[in-house]
Amino acid sequence: MRGASDLTTGPLSIGNFVNLIRQTVKQDKLFQNQAIKGEVSQWKQYPSGHTYFTLRDNVGQMSAVIWQGRCLIDPSIKEGSEVVVIASVDLYAKQGRIQLVVDKIEPVNAIGKMEEALRKLKLKLRQEGAFDRPRKRLPLVPKHIAIVTGTGSAALSDMNRLIENRWPGLRRTIIGVLVQGENSVQEIVRGLAVARKLSDPEIAKQRNQPPVDVIIVGRGGGSPEDLWSFNLEPVARAIIASQIPVISAVGHESDLLVSDMVADVRASTPSNAIERCVPDYNAIQMLLADYNERIDSATIRQFSDARSRLKLLTSMLKAAPMAGINNVKIKMQRLTMRLNSSSQSIISQEKSRMVKFEASLKAVHPQRVLERGYSMIQDDSGEVLSKLDQLSIGQNIKMNFADGKAEASIINLEKKGK
């Protein structure tokens, strides 16, 4: 450093000293490409094309310059506008004046407009059902991946490397597009249209390739402005229009864009998109080998089961006739025994019943009653008289005893009672 050597030999020239300050400021990242917010005052656009103004707020201020053609200046910016600038600090040595050199200037209300447009788009898509439409499933093994992303980008080389690790030589078509800046929306939409065409079986046949069966659209990380194209309606529409699954892979984990919300799969990063759709080749081979082995061993087991079942049946069949005859014999014996014993008991029961019946019959014969001291009275006609009312005084009656008969005449009647 020239200034440093001067320091040792004597007083420093003011020019060198100012340049020392300038170098220090330019080396400090804090003062370079910084986003700064403030209010515009003393806005002056010169015929040379340069624009000078002061950026200020209640606490401080600094003069600023926009060199001719450096960036587009929103015509709405005027005295008093709230703006955000991307600017670097520089020191103009000739005047010893420190100033902001502006690379980009946006009115704050314009940024507000973008946010407002995003809010409206989300609302519209939600009302259409675009966020909860049925999602298409990724194929187990993609035959042809289309990747719509920036040519030569770090995101692309990450994706390519990851694919080669997982499935060397997997077919893919990379469609290089701009992913930020004014033309990016249009290019992303066209890139998606190309990918959709390649998914058409007819076109694929003409090109002698399998049709594209997965589309990845995305880019690496960046500022919200860099990623903004993926928040715009044409890109969302192009994703929704696809007949095959689309993976949105924009920025980092924390970036959630409209493209993520409408895609069939949201990958947190471009690398994650590959992890989601490209299986590990060896794992797939192992899976198929496993199916093969299980089918073989299950079939063999079925056959050996069938063989041993056959053996068992054969031996059972051989033993069957003898076993049958023995069974019948035993049954017959049992039945005969039961029959014999039950008929025996029925006969003896009947016998004893008859004896009892005879005895009771004997007991009720009239002769037996007379023997016990009773007599039976009949009238002349032979009718048995059992009640007093059947008698009258002077009537002749016949009295029967066990050992003979007597005749008598009624001389008195005395009724039982009160």
Add this chain to the structure above:
Amino acid sequence: MKKGKTYDEAVSRLEEIVASLERGGKGLDETLQLYEEGAVLLKQCQEDLKSAEGKLNELRLEDIEKEISDD
């Protein structure tokens, strides 16, 4: 896959076949049929995996648009 089954369909049918054979209780004719179907599907899957390999096409948007419209 020529006979109309995609790789995904072939794999899900293979899963059914494996489960069915492992459950057992099938007649020998049916067992043999399943075995043969499984063998055919495995071969188809292997061929299908080969078809996933191809060249890497990397083109700028304009070039690939031109290529497709030329077809």
